[in-house]
Amino acid sequence: FYPAVDPGQLIEKIETYTHGNTVEPYRVLVLDDSRAQAKYMETVLKKAGMNAHIITDPMEIIHALESFSPEIIILDMYMPGCTGMEIARVIRQQDRFHSVPIIYLSAEEDVTKQLHAMSLGGDDFLTKPIDPKHLVSTIHNRGRRARSLLALMIRDSLTGLFNHTHTLHLLDQEIAKCRQKDQPLCFAMIDIDYFKKVNDTFGHPIGDRVLRSLSMFLKQRLRKTDHIGRYGGEEFAVILPDTRESDARNVLNEIRERFSELLQPAGNREFSVTFSCGVAAWKGDSSQALCERADRALYRSKEQGRNCVTA
Numbered sequence: 001f002y003p004a005v006d007p008g009q010l011i012e013k014i015e016t017y018t019h020g021n022t023v024e025p026y027r028v029l030v031l032d033d034s035r036a037q038a039k040y041m042e043t044v045l046k047k048a049g050m051n052a053h054i055i056t057d058p059m060e061i062i063h064a065l066e067s068f069s070p071e072i073i074i075l076d077m078y079m080p081g082c083t084g085m086e087i088a089r090v091i092r093q094q095d096r097f098h099s100v101p102i103i104y105l106s107a108e109e110d111v112t113k114q115l116h117a118m119s120l121g122g123d124d125f126l127t128k129p130i131d132p133k134h135l136v137s138t139i140h141n142r143g144r145r146a147r148s149l150l151a152l153m154i155r156d157s158l159t160g161l162f163n164h165t166h167t168l169h170l171l172d173q174e175i176a177k178c179r180q181k182d183q184p185l186c187f188a189m190i191d192i193d194y195f196k197k198v199n200d201t202f203g204h205p206i207g208d209r210v211l212r213s214l215s216m217f218l219k220q221r222l223r224k225t226d227h228i229g230r231y232g233g234e235e236f237a238v239i240l241p242d243t244r245e246s247d248a249r250n251v252l253n254e255i256r257e258r259f260s261e262l263l264q265p266a267g268n269r270e271f272s273v274t275f276s277c278g279v280a281a282w283k284g285d286s287s288q289a290l291c292e293r294a295d296r297a298l299y300r301s302k303e304q305g306r307n308c309v310t311a
C-alpha cells in the first residue's frame, strides 16, 4: 500500500538552468510488475517534473527502449518470469544504452543480494517503501551526470560542433521526420580550400583557430534548426531541415562569400581563407546516398577551381 504523494515532501520542482533555458524533463522508464507501485512512481516522478513512462510487463522493455529512449531506467528486482538483473543485461547489450543509469528498486534487504544486483549492470539500489525525496534526488543526480557525459560525447572538442558520429545520427533522425511529414531536407559538405597551406605557412595553432572561426561563422549564420557538424579534419557537414535545394545553395553561397572576406589574424599579418561546398537534396533515399551525393557535389566544386558551392 502506497501513501498519497505530498508535493510538499518532494524535492522542489527541478529547474536547472543552462543557457537561460529550463532543462528538458528527464525521460525516466519504470518497470514494475505491481500496477499499484508503478502508478505511485508515476505520480511521484510527474510531480517532480519528470517525463515518466511506466511499464508493468518485462516483455515490453525492448519496445520501450526504442520508442521512449529513456535517459534513466528504474527496475523492480523481482517480477514473474524474470529478474531486474536479467532485464539490465538485455538493456546493456544495446550500445546506445550501455551507460544509461539503471536504478534497482526492491524490498530486498539482503545487502549481499543488493550488491550482487549492482554488479550485474545496476548503478543504484533503492529499497521499498520508497522515500520520494530520495528517489527524485537520485534520479536528478544520475540524470544530470548522464546528460553532461552525453553532451561531451556528441561534440567535437576543438570546435564545439557535433562530431562525425552524432552528425550522421542527426541526419538519420531528420530523414525519418521528413518521411513522416513529407518535407524537403538538404545536406551540405564543406571543405576548406588549401588548408594544408594555412598550416604550413602560419602553423597548426593558427590553423586550429581558422577551424574555430569557420565553426562560429556557420553557427551565427545558419538557423537554430540547422545542425552543424565537424565531419572530419577541415570538413564540415550541415543538415538543413525544411529547406529546398535552391535555398540551401543560396544560403551557403552567401556564407561562403562572407567568410572569404573575413580577415584571419596571424601575428602582425592577416590572411583570408575560402571553402568549397557541395549541396544535395534528399530524394527519399538513405542518409548514405545523400552523403555520397553531397560529397560528389563538393568534389565538383573543387574541380571547378574551389571557393564555390555546387549542387
Ligand code: GH3
Residues within 6 Å of the ligand: 158, 191, 192, 193, 194, 195, 196, 197, 199, 203, 204, 205, 206, 207, 208, 211, 232, 233, 234, 302, 306
Ligand atoms: P583542398 O583544397 O584540396 O581541400 O586542399 P587541402 O590542403 O585543404 O586538403 P588536404 O586534404 O590536402 O589537407 C587537409 C589538411 O587539414 C591537412 C591536415 O593537416 C589539416 N588538418 C586536419 N585536421 C586539422 C586540425 O584539427 N587542425 C589543423 N590545424 N589542421 C588540420
Ligand code: MG
Residues within 6 Å of the ligand: 032, 033, 034, 076, 077, 078, 079
Ligand atoms: Mg515485483
Ligand code: MG
Residues within 6 Å of the ligand: 191, 192, 234, 235
Ligand atoms: Mg579535406
Ligand code: MG
Residues within 6 Å of the ligand: 191, 192, 193, 194, 195, 234
Ligand atoms: Mg581541404
